[in-house]
Amino acid sequence: MADDATLNSLVTAAAAELMAATAANSAAISQRVLTLLVEALGQDFGFLRHNDHKIGATVLIAEFPPRNADPDPIGVVYFGDADSVFAAAEHLKEPAVMRPDRDHADYQRTIVQGTGVPSVSIATVPLLSGEVTTGVLAFGKYGDREWFAEELEALQTIATLFAQLQARIVADQQLRWLAEHDDMTGLLNRRTLIAQLDQRLAPGMPGPVSVVFFDVDRLEAINDVFGQDAGNRFILTFATVLREAADFPAAIARFGGDEFAVLPHAPMDAQSIFTLALGIHRQLQTQVRSRSYLFARTVSVGVATGVPGEDNASVLLSRLDLATQSAKKAGGARVVAFSPQMAMKKAIRNEVELRLEEPDASNDLVLHYLPEVDMRTGAVVGTEALMRWRHPSLGLLMPDAFIDVAESTILAEKLGRLVVRAACAQVAQWRDQGLADNPTLRINVSAMELVDEGVVERVAATLDEFGIQPSTLCLEITERVVIADIETTQKTLNAFKDIGVQIAIDDFGTGYSAFEYLTSLPIDALKIDRGFIRDLKRDPKRLAVVRSILGLADAFGLDAVAEGVETVDDAKALLELGCRRAQGFLFSRPLSGMQMGALFAQRFVGVEFLRD
Structure with a gap:
């Protein structure tokens, strides 16, 4: 012992x-x-x-x-x-x-x-x-x-x-x-996945390191209709299906809310991970029953790769975000691989946003003008003001590079006011120079401007300041702008009509409630989207769409203007259908204010080729 x-x-x-x-x-x-x-x-x-x-x-x-x-x-x-x-x-x-x-x-x-x-x-x-x-x-x-x-x-x-x-x-x-795990699904959480990415992307580690990112489309609709519990049940079901679909060695994480990620343990190149993502996407057919109703959601998928020693988790996640957002903007329910062009576009947007916030940003605003022509005679009957922005380092930017950025800041209304004022000042100058007498002036209006308090009064004051007849101004709105706030939009457009301003629906036919707009909004003109004009004679479906739009315009007593006319065949097809007014490179490219004034003075563009 x-x-x-x-x-x-x-x-x-x-x-x-x-x-x-x-x-x-x-x-x-x-x-x-x-x-x-x-x-x-x-x-x-x-x-x-x-x-x-x-x-x-x-x-x-x-x-x-x-x-x-x-x-x-x-x-x-x-x-x-x-x-x-x-x-x-x-x-x-x-x-x-x-x-x-x-x-x-x-x-x-x-x-x-x-x-x-x-x-x-x-x-x-x-x-x-x-x-x-x-x-x-x-x-x-x-x-x-x-x-x-x-x-x-x-x-x-x-x-x-x-x-x-x-x-x-x-x-x-x-x-x-x-x-390290998400308490609802038991999958890895955001922090753990990022830590694993940093480890995998360290110098000397095998690569490439590839990730598939999943974003459930419109999960908020389930939450709104059936409640948070139904949304949670869907997330749990989706997590189970994702585990089954990703049947290979991998880290599977719930990145947050309705976002998930799969990080394969083995190195995979861009083509291999894209093929793998397509396979997983095909299996993600998730349905959940609630209150005797069966609902399902689609999934937007982004794919990206990183190189150990060159990239880090932040860079790779940024690529994934760009790819996934691209999938969502394309309508969702698809797989998109990251490309360098996405990063370049994001960099431009970031630089634009910083520049827009500077006090003198409005000085960079430039207006070009796209003529509107009567195809029967070649008469120049009006013009559309097109906004451009001269960036100090990026040069002259088109609207798609900065409009979305402006609308996400407080500058959208300011830019709108500047465009109306600059365009009206230009029309007054053409009039005073004897170049044009009350031509139709078309200006695009954003959703932010239409809900801006006092917008009608400001436009009326600008028209009065420059002595321009309200009936010559036509504000163009897209169907996307209308549905942003239908009630406010309707009130604002009626107020514009009260002061004599015309209203046109731009890109008509690309939305979902076109007929409703014709019956509920004070519309004067329809602009036929360029997507329906291209190869008009050779595409029976497009021909049928344009014929229908022209029929609606005639039935409601509206003007119709074709956008993006670039070929003689398309112009002739439009004339045969009864469309008289058009814009497009066939007649003229966008012009500076001086060039547009000279074209007004000329009064006509050559359209002899349309009479053959």
Whole structure:
């Protein structure tokens, strides 16, 4: 028997080691403490095992002397198949000692002959967490060995320390799991995915590193109609389907809200990841039932790759965002791979936004004018003011490079006011120079301008200031602008009509409620979108659309203007359908104010080629 001093020193030494242990070094410290105990107690072997009650097994944590078996046949022992020693460990609550029976014939033969498996004396001490047995600490000696109460009491104290370490490790693992995973779906979370991306993109790591990003289209519609619980059920179902679809080694994460990402463990080039993304996308047909209604959402998918040592997580995520947004802008339910052009366009938008916020940004505004022609005679009957913006470093920018940026800031209304004022000043100059007498002036109006308080009064004041008849001004709005705020738009347009300003629907036919606009809004003209004009004679479907639009215009007593006329055949086809007025490069490209004035003075453009 070990004396009291030895037992006290063992408990003290074990406590010092185990109380300072962490999840990272617990295996090494457990092995060290077990070795100390086996040697100090004069045992032949010892082991520490933890119980996994979820799978019904005992798992080896440390042993001495180590057997170095790979795989270890007793690394995991299921209680249902275990021998008496291991089976007893499942619910052991008090220390147990197993000693050989000296009167048993096998014991006597072993001692006398030195053959067979030696009988063993084993002391087993439970690790307890409340009423649950979480593991065992055991020591054995070949032959007989009597265990005393003081020794078992010391081992129980040490077992308690092992149990406390085990509980700390479990708690630490749970906290780490919660910190690394999304609590709703159990997938990895945003922070963990970013950390993995940074590791994968470190210099020297294999690449390329590729990611597929998923953004559920219009999930908010489910939340609005069926409530947040229905939306959550959809997210859970989607996460399950995504796990099944991504059936290869990969990190799968819920990036936030309705966004998910898949990071394959293996390096993949751009073509391979795009092909893989297409395959996953085809499988993401997610449906959820709520209140006897079955609903489904499509998914916009972005794909991007990064090179270790050259890119980082932030760069790769920015590429993914650009690709996914491109998929959404294209209507959703598709896969889009990142391209350098996307990054270039984003850089331009960022620079434009910074420039727009500068006090003197309005000085860079430039207006060009696109003539409107009567195709029967070639008469120049009007012009459309086209906004351009001269950027200090990027040069002359078209509206699609800056209008969206302006509308996302407070400058959209300001730019609108500047365009109306500059265009009216130009018309007054043409009039005063005797170049044009009250020509039709068309100006595009954004959604932000139509909901701007006082816009009608400001336009009226500008027309009065420059002595321009309100009936010569035609404000052009797209169907997208109308649906942005139909009620306010209707009030504003009626107010414009009250002061005599004309209204036209631009890009007519590209929206979804065209007929409704004709009956509910004070419209004077329809502008046929250029997409319907191209190859008009050779495309029966486009021909039918244009014929229908012209029929609507005639039925409602509206003017019709064709946009984007570029070929003689298209112009002739329009004339045959009864469309007289048009714009397009066939007649003229956009002109400066001086050039447009000269064209007004000329009064006509040549259209002899249309009479052949």
